[in-house]
Amino acid sequence: xxxxxxxxxxxxxxxxxxxxxxxxxxxxxxxGDFEAVKGVSFSVADGEIFGLLGPNGAGKSTLIRMMTTLIxxxxxxxxxxxxxxxxxxxAVRRMIGVIPQALTSDQDLTVEENxxxxxxxxxxxxxxxxxxxxxxxxxxDLTKWRxxxxxxxxxxxxxxxxxxxxxxxDPRIFFLDxxxxxxxxxxxxxxxxxxxxxxxTRNLTMLLTTHYMEEADRLCDRIAIVDHGTLVALGTPVExxxxxxxxxxxxxxxxREDPEWQSRLESLPNVTEVxxxxxxxxxxxxxxxxxxxxxxxxxxxxxGEQLTSLSVQNTSLDDVFVHYTGxxxxxxxxxxxxxxxxxxxxxx
Amino acid sequence: MNRFLAIxxxxxxxxxxxxxxxxMSMMLPLxxxxxxxxxxxxxxxxxxVAVVDYDRGPQxxxxxxxxxSIAVNIATFTTIGYTDENQARxxxxxxxxxxxxxxxxxxxRRVYAQDAPRLGLVVDNSDQFLSSSITGEMQSxxxxxxxxxxxxxxxxxxxxxxVELYPYVEYMKYLLSGSIALAMYISVMIGGGMxxxxxxxxxxxxxxxxxxxxxxxxxxGLNIAGAIKAVLAGISLTVIGSLMAGLGVIFHPMALLQLFxxxxxxxxxxxxxxxxxxxxxxxxLVPRAMFGVLNTLLFFPSGAIYPIAAFPKWLRAIxxxxxxxxxxxxxxxxxxxxxxxxxxxxxxxxxxxxxxxTLLIATPLFKRTL
Numbered sequence: 001x002x003x004x005x006x007x008x009x010x011x012x013x014x015x016x017x018x019x020x021x022x023x024x025x026x027x028x029x030x031x032g033d034f035e036a037v038k039g040v041s042f043s044v045a046d047g048e049i050f051g052l053l054g055p056n057g058a059g060k061s062t063l064i065r066m067m068t069t070l071i072x073x074x075x076x077x078x079x080x081x082x083x084x085x086x087x088x089x090x091a092v093r094r095m096i097g098v099i100p101q102a103l104t105s106d107q108d109l110t111v112e113e114n115x116x117x118x119x120x121x122x123x124x125x126x127x128x129x130x131x132x133x134x135x136x137x138x139x140x141d142l143t144k145w146r147x148x149x150x151x152x153x154x155x156x157x158x159x160x161x162x163x164x165x166x167x168x169x170d171p172r173i174f175f176l177d178x179x180x181x182x183x184x185x186x187x188x189x190x191x192x193x194x195x196x197x198x199x200x201t202r203n204l205t206m207l208l209t210t211h212y213m214e215e216a217d218r219l220c221d222r223i224a225i226v227d228h229g230t231l232v233a234l235g236t237p238v239e240x241x242x243x244x245x246x247x248x249x250x251x252x253x254x255x256r257e258d259p260e261w262q263s264r265l266e267s268l269p270n271v272t273e274v275x276x277x278x279x280x281x282x283x284x285x286x287x288x289x290x291x292x293x294x295x296x297x298x299x300x301x302x303x304g305e306q307l308t309s310l311s312v313q314n315t316s317l318d319d320v321f322v323h324y325t326g327x328x329x330x331x332x333x334x335x336x337x338x339x340x341x342x343x344x345x346x347x348x
Numbered sequence: 349m350n351r352f353l354a355i356x357x358x359x360x361x362x363x364x365x366x367x368x369x370x371x372m373s374m375m376l377p378l379x380x381x382x383x384x385x386x387x388x389x390x391x392x393x394x395x396x397v398a399v400v401d402y403d404r405g406p407q408x409x410x411x412x413x414x415x416x417s418i419a420v421n422i423a424t425f426t427t428i429g430y431t432d433e434n435q436a437r438x439x440x441x442x443x444x445x446x447x448x449x450x451x452x453x454x455x456x457r458r459v460y461a462q463d464a465p466r467l468g469l470v471v472d473n474s475d476q477f478l479s480s481s482i483t484g485e486m487q488s489x490x491x492x493x494x495x496x497x498x499x500x501x502x503x504x505x506x507x508x509x510x511v512e513l514y515p516y517v518e519y520m521k522y523l524l525s526g527s528i529a530l531a532m533y534i535s536v537m538i539g540g541g542m543x544x545x546x547x548x549x550x551x552x553x554x555x556x557x558x559x560x561x562x563x564x565x566x567x568x569g570l571n572i573a574g575a576i577k578a579v580l581a582g583i584s585l586t587v588i589g590s591l592m593a594g595l596g597v598i599f600h601p602m603a604l605l606q607l608f609x610x611x612x613x614x615x616x617x618x619x620x621x622x623x624x625x626x627x628x629x630x631x632x633l634v635p636r637a638m639f640g641v642l643n644t645l646l647f648f649p650s651g652a653i654y655p656i657a658a659f660p661k662w663l664r665a666i667x668x669x670x671x672x673x674x675x676x677x678x679x680x681x682x683x684x685x686x687x688x689x690x691x692x693x694x695x696x697x698x699x700x701x702x703x704x705x706t707l708l709i710a711t712p713l714f715k716r717t718l
Binding site for chain 1: 350351353354355357358361362365366550551552554555556557558559560561717718
């Protein structure tokens with residue numbers, strides 16, 4: 001599944017579809033000669049949780065910053081809540097809540113003070129302010145920490161405060177830039193549950209960026225994979241997994257490394273792709289996991305080789321990600337650029 | 349309205365939760381006031397002067413008696429008897445004594461004969477302050493000796509009648525105006541410049557920029573908060589410094605009003621200047637690096653420590669556009685002279701125009717996006 005197909009119907013001649021909360025059309029961001037975002041298009045339906053997935057430096061944050069009016073768009077259009085971000089940025093700002101990547105709540109202020117100041121920045125009327133603060137604190141389960149200084153909160157609680165801060169003016173559309181980065185697994189799951197609840201109770205449209213596959217899989221209705229500033233795939237998690245050749249992944253490790261393994265594995269029936277990992281580990285994408293496993297064990301036995309480990313799993317978003325972004329190739333390129341200089345006096 | 353007040357509220361809550369800024373902004377000026385005020389404030393006392401007497405006559409004795417009188421009264425110097433002029437010169441050179449007086453042979457005879465009697469004075473002019481104090485004292489002594497015992501009926505010499513408008517101003521009092529301005533500058537530099545860039549680097553401004561706050565509201569909020577912090581620092585140092593220096597002017601209601609206006613004008617001028625300099629800066633190291641340079645460039649040419657009249661032309665040019673100059677002139681006019689509005693009118697106009705002008709330049713330069 002590529003970027004082009006699902007996008008065009010979402011945007012009409014006026015720049016948006018009736019049900020689209022966010023519509024991005026051929027958007028470009030250029031810094032001098034460097035093009036950080038290269039003509040990306042997609043739309044997000046009202047009430048949808050939409051994930052932007054991509055490796056570091058793919059252009060996810062640049063995209064989200066353009067949609068939230070933080071940086072100007074070089075060309076193309078982004079319509080958020082029915083307003084063009086370039087022409088009616090103020091109207092866009094009133095409709096959106098934004099959770100930045102960094103934890104930026106003031107540590108010296110209390111939880112309530114942080115929320116109150118942001119409610120004032122959004123001109124929430126005095127009477128409504130108290131109710132909104134109480135509601136969002138309830139939603140993120142921080143009511144009993146209302147008067148606590150932010151510096152006394154744990155990382156997970158601070159992230160929940162950031163989320164509450166983004167909701168204090170009751171926005172329609174919610175942007176979250178890597179909302180669980182830096183959190184431990186327990187806090188991460190708590191944030192996921194909270195976001196799911198928010199979606200149900202507030203009918204929020206959410207656009208989040210992440211590089212956690214599990215997060216995207218569990219939270220998002222649809223996912224766009226961005227790499228090198230372009231949109232390389234878009235669809236529901238199920239659609240994306242189906243778009244990768246092979247429905248199962250067999251991960252195998254041989255006790256001896258041999259360059260022949262790659263071709264031997266590729267020659268097995270039902271195998272669609274073989275990805276070589278480190279230390280003799282191979283990821284074999286196959287349309288029939290159980291059959292490939294049996295054949296693989298038999299092949300190893302016939303060659304007198306032993307298997308160190310063997311596992312079978314369904315295709316995950318990890319496989320989708322690797323398939324579309326070619327992460328291993330990227331790693332090799334990075335290694336080539338950042339080779340360690342020799343120590344002074346050491347022989348070359 | 350609510351939105352810019354929200355920025356002010358946030359800044360002030362942080363300010364009062366963390367009194368370190370207030371303490372730090374007043375620490376340096378207070379220490380400076382105490383140390384420099386006391387170090388430079390007094391007159392020279394207890395300097396050592398070698399006396400080589402080759403005459404030993406009655407007029408030389410008169411000189412010795414005058415020296416003894418100085419030693420027990422104003423105590424500018426005490427004398428040490430030497431027999432060898434070369435040794436006395438060498439000791440002045442090596443710092444064992446601060447000056448040497450040579451009473452030549454035949455001095456008394458020349459006095460009686462009215463034959464141009466002379467006394468020699470060897471001073472260490474590498475220390476201008478000490479040598480000029482000793483020279484001044486010696487000159488007064490010689491003038492006193494030269495005075496005729498019986499005053500002529502018609503005095504031929506021209507004399508200056510000095511009228512001092514104000515009581516003796518100790519150096520600490522002189523220095524206080526500079527200390528108040530310095531405390532406000534440090535408050536603006538830390539509370540305005542450094543915290544502003546730190547907030548930018550931490551992403552706090554990113555949080556503001558996604559809200560509907562306008563550029564003007566944001567600039568106003570940040571600057572008003574900075575101005576309030578500087579005003580608080582200025583008021584605190586004015587009160588503490590005046591009490592330390594023994595200036596009662598702070599108990600006069602009109603003088604208080606004038607001081608408040610000066611503090612307000614100074615804080616607006618300093619904030620405007622700082623905001624203009626920092627409006628496009630993103631690196632938190634920049635304000636830290638600029639702190640010392642700006643301090644030297646603006647504080648010292650302002651007349652806080654040394655009078656502007658003694659500066660070379662290029663330094664006077666800096667003083668003319670330096671808001672410190674007008675702040676310090678104004679504070680001196682009220683604290684030392686209680687000069688009223690007329691004395692600070694120009695200073696107030698400059699400070700307010702400078703502050704508003706720099707803000708008007710800085711506002712369009714402020715980026716509403718990242």
